[in-house]
Amino acid sequence: xxxxxxNGIDVSVINGDIDWKLLKERxxxxxxxxxxxxxxxxxxxxxxxxxxxxxxSENIRTxxxxxxxxxxxxxxxxxxxTEAEEEANYFISVLKREKDYVRLWAAVDVEDTDPxxxxxxxxxFQLTACTRRFIERIRAxxxxxxxxxxxxxxxxxxxxxxxxxxxxxxxHYNVNTPMxxxxxxxWQYTPSGRIxxxxxxxxxxxxxxxxxxxxxxxxxxxACGFMPMWRARMKEFEERYEFGDEFWxxxxxxx
Numbered sequence: 001x002x003x004x005x006x007n008g009i010d011v012s013v014i015n016g017d018i019d020w021k022l023l024k025e026r027x028x029x030x031x032x033x034x035x036x037x038x039x040x041x042x043x044x045x046x047x048x049x050x051x052x053x054x055x056x057s058e059n060i061r062t063x064x065x066x067x068x069x070x071x072x073x074x075x076x077x078x079x080x081x082t083e084a085e086e087e088a089n090y091f092i093s094v095l096k097r098e099k100d101y102v103r104l105w106a107a108v109d110v111e112d113t114d115p116x117x118x119x120x121x122x123x124x125f126q127l128t129a130c131t132r133r134f135i136e137r138i139r140a141x142x143x144x145x146x147x148x149x150x151x152x153x154x155x156x157x158x159x160x161x162x163x164x165x166x167x168x169x170x171x172h173y174n175v176n177t178p179m180x181x182x183x184x185x186x187w188q189y190t191p192s193g194r195i196x197x198x199x200x201x202x203x204x205x206x207x208x209x210x211x212x213x214x215x216x217x218x219x220x221x222x223a224c225g226f227m228p229m230w231r232a233r234m235k236e237f238e239e240r241y242e243f244g245d246e247f248w249x250x251x252x253x254x255x
Contacts, residue, residue, distance in 0.1 A: 009203060017199075
């Protein structure tokens, strides 16, 4: 494990009103924010298909304003390759509206329901294929893809070594250290944490990455002593001349 562990949180509409300023003061450095979902599962959403978390825009904009680095995630329910593509395309369309705020990963959340429903009923080969297709779509759209899952899924629900090329966000509870896997970037170590700024239980995470490696524009700003306002100007250059993070990363590596 890296020594420079970051403190993070993940949230959705179920967390209600969030005091992002207070979370920042309490040491939260990054957040993964629910953006979208495939099929609805709860009473309020059971008839919905492809929908946006009603707090997504508010959460990602307010957290970013407080200096918290944000990523986004999609709750996966696809039962076929076609549905996986539809869910990925919908996720991408929602992310585009908040493109200036998505500075970490675009993650796909693949986990259990009790009893198993939708993607939870697929064979390991079907589930692996559908998840891979979703990730391929995310990458093709220019986002850094991530898989959120747990040790049970990695061991028994997916085909072996299927995601060794993908950054992992692992839910692994009641242990001192998470399961050892390639490319572990975020460890969700509890679903029932307590922290000022959120009423009730909170998903708390540890990040095994640096802020600079995830956002090369920040690395340049910090290294050169630029004011944060330069971020918007650099993004304007990026869009005007059609270059992206790889260009900034090469510059950052030379500083």
